[in-house]
Structures are given as structure tokens and as C-alpha cells.
Amino acid sequence: MSKNPLYDALADPGQLEKLYELDPKLFRSNLTEALESNPDVALLNFWKIRLEHGSGIDNRVSIKELLNLLPICAVAFLALRIPVLMSIQPEWYFPRFGPLVVFVSLIFYFLKKGHASKKITFGLSAGVLSVVLPMLFLPSDYESSSILMAIIHAPLVMWVLLGLSFTGDNWRSDGARLNFIRANGEVFIYLVLMGLGGGVLTAITLSLFELINFDVSLWYFNNVVLGGVVSAPIFATYIYIDYMKSNGRIASNLANIFTPLFLVTSVVYLVVIAMQQVSPFTNRDFLIVFNGLLLVVLGMTIFSICGRGGKSSFTLV
Known part of the structure; x- marks a missing residue:
């Protein structure tokens, strides 16, 4: 049974606000537990009243948040364009670093929200380097089962690190871990929907340009599609965490x-x-x-x- 994080944040109202923004559902659960043992604490009762009267979802899109996503998406896109910019074989680069670029972008997104301690941030940095650096020195022998297994398991390790960046200092909490798994499912659903929409847009765009005998397929796939593929997980995460306030089911x-x-x-x-x-x-x-x-x-x-x-x-x- 993990300690309720609200107890340590009672002296810091700003920390309570951060805990709520990080995971509203977990915050509500912890608040109920804290009120059962401390019913006379004024700050906890204030939060109870606030949540009871503000339970609706604010679906307004934050332009500031969207602008904060653009640099992350741009850097991730440039990272996937490295084979073209530096004449590296795509067959060697993408199996090793394609999934890692997406995971690193999402990890940075959660760290940028500012809910992880320096200890967690240092651990995540060390973990990412411990995955990325070995990928640089792996031979190109895809017939080797050991190399294939290393490439397959690298994204799994990055997924664990992503979970740590999501839960932050509450990584010991069962509720926080379950919320991370729930978020994976919701984000995956949004990704599928975005992929379907992107596929329809791609088909219509290529068909329109084909009607005027103007071939844009190579440029479109190397830029628009590639940028969409790497940006979709980031925007899907934003939709669930910030737009839907982690309330999707x-x-x-x-x-x-x-x-x-x-x-x-x-x-x-x-x-x-x-x-x-x-x-x-x-x-x-x-x-x-x-x-x-x-x-x-x-x-x-x-x-x-x-x-x-x-x-x-x-x-x-």
C-alpha cells in the first residue's frame, strides 16, 4: 500500500494543483482517501467542493499547449529525416531508431509538463541513453537472432521508461500504473482514428494531383506522411491528457x-x-x-x- 501523495503536498497548494493536472482520476481517489482520515483539513475540503462543482470537461483547445507540441514534433521529424540528410541507409536506421524517436518524444512531452523530480529525470535520461547507444553499435546482420531480439525489445524497454515519465514520483502507486495502461489504450484508439483520417486525406490528395498529371507522391510520403506518423502519437497523447483531461473510456x-x-x-x-x-x-x-x-x-x-x-x-x- 503506497503512501497517499496528498499528505506531503498539504503544505504546498501549488503541488496539489500539479498532482491534479497530472492525473485527475488518481487525484480524486487520493482525495477521497485523505478526507476519510482527515475530514477537518480545510484545504482538502476546498478541493472536494472545487471538484464537485467543476466536474465537467473543459474542451477548449489551448493554443499555448499546441504551440508547445510543435517543437517536439519538428525535432522528431528531423530525427526521422536523418537517413536523407546524412546519407545513412534507411534499412539500417529505421528499424533501430524509428520507434525510439517516438518514445523519446513522448517521454520529453511528459517531462516538459514538469511533474517529475530531478531523480526521475536523471533516471530516465540514463535509461534512454542505455537503449540508444547500443543501437548505434549493433551490426547490420539481420540474420542474427540476437540482433533481431535486441531491436525488438528496445521499444519495450522504452515503453517502460515512458511509463516512468507518465507516473513520475508516483511510480510506486498501483493506481498510477493502471492509469498509464488505460492511457495506452485510449491513445491507441485515437491513433487508429487519426490513421484512418490520414489515410483518407492521403488518398484524396494523391488522386487530386494525379488528375492534373502532377506527381507529388514521393515528396508527400517523405514529408507529410512521415511527419504525420511521428506527430500522431504526440497529438493523440495531448488529446487524451490535456484535451479530454484523462476522462476517455x-x-x-x-x-x-x-x-x-x-x-x-x-x-x-x-x-x-x-x-x-x-x-x-x-x-x-x-x-x-x-x-x-x-x-x-x-x-x-x-x-x-x-x-x-x-x-x-x-x-x-
Whole structure:
């Protein structure tokens, strides 16, 4: 059981405001817990009244916040343009550094919000360097299983570091970790929607220029599409964190719908395998597909748990 961070912030109203901006849902949960043990603290009661009378979502777009995103997106775009600017082989560069550029941009976005201590910031910097530097010296032998595994697992390590930048000093809190997982699901949904919109825009744009016999496909993909791909995760995160105030529930609602369906599919499939007397341990492709199905079910189960809200009690073992 982690210590309630609101206790340490009672002497600093500004810190309470930062905790609320970082994660409104976790703040509400911590506030309820703090009021149960300290019902006479005036500052806590002030926050209770404030939240009760201001529970609506302010959907106004902050121009200042959007302008703060532009330098991050610009630097990320230039980082992905390094193969062209410095004559580096794209086949060597993008598998190693393409995903890392996106993760580093998101980590910097959370650090820029100013909620992490210097200790967390130093740890994140060291962690990022420990992932990026080995990628520079890996050989180009893609037939080596060790090199492929290193390239595959590097984004997973960066995802863990992204979680640390999201939770900040509350990284020990189970609620903060679950909120990070919930945010992943919501941001992924926004990314899919943005990708669909971007695909339609690309198709229309190329078709319009093709009608006048003007080929812009190469320039468009090297600049507009590349910039959109690297900027979409950053803007999707902004939409969920700052615009929606972390109140989206799309991922958890979809998980509640599809989890039973996938569970039934898995059970029926296992029954058919048993009836057909097929051994799942002799077919590599089967194992890969079935493991993928199990991962999907696990992910949807986690999002279902995350969507229960603060009133539902659950335990992670």
C-alpha cells in the first residue's frame, strides 16, 4: 500500500494543483482517501467542493499547449529525416531508431509538463541513453537472432521508461500504473482514428494531383506522411491528457464488449482442437497465432479492469 501523495503536498497548494493536472482520476481517489482520515483539513475540503462543482470537461483547445507540441514534433521529424540528410541507409536506421524517436518524444512531452523530480529525470535520461547507444553499435546482420531480439525489445524497454515519465514520483502507486495502461489504450484508439483520417486525406490528395498529371507522391510520403506518423502519437497523447483531461473510456468500453467474444472464440477453438486431436506443439505458426490471441485477451482483460473506476476493488497479484 503506497503512501497517499496528498499528505506531503498539504503544505504546498501549488503541488496539489500539479498532482491534479497530472492525473485527475488518481487525484480524486487520493482525495477521497485523505478526507476519510482527515475530514477537518480545510484545504482538502476546498478541493472536494472545487471538484464537485467543476466536474465537467473543459474542451477548449489551448493554443499555448499546441504551440508547445510543435517543437517536439519538428525535432522528431528531423530525427526521422536523418537517413536523407546524412546519407545513412534507411534499412539500417529505421528499424533501430524509428520507434525510439517516438518514445523519446513522448517521454520529453511528459517531462516538459514538469511533474517529475530531478531523480526521475536523471533516471530516465540514463535509461534512454542505455537503449540508444547500443543501437548505434549493433551490426547490420539481420540474420542474427540476437540482433533481431535486441531491436525488438528496445521499444519495450522504452515503453517502460515512458511509463516512468507518465507516473513520475508516483511510480510506486498501483493506481498510477493502471492509469498509464488505460492511457495506452485510449491513445491507441485515437491513433487508429487519426490513421484512418490520414489515410483518407492521403488518398484524396494523391488522386487530386494525379488528375492534373502532377506527381507529388514521393515528396508527400517523405514529408507529410512521415511527419504525420511521428506527430500522431504526440497529438493523440495531448488529446487524451490535456484535451479530454484523462476522462476517455473508449478502450475500456470496447474491451468490455470484445473480451467475452474473444474468450468464447478461444474456448471453442480449444474444444475443436481436442476433438480433432491436433497437437499445438508441432506447428510453429499455430503457436505464434495462438499466443497472439492470448495476448489480445490479456490486454482486453487489463483494460476492462482499468475501466472499473475507483469504486471497484481489485487486487493485482
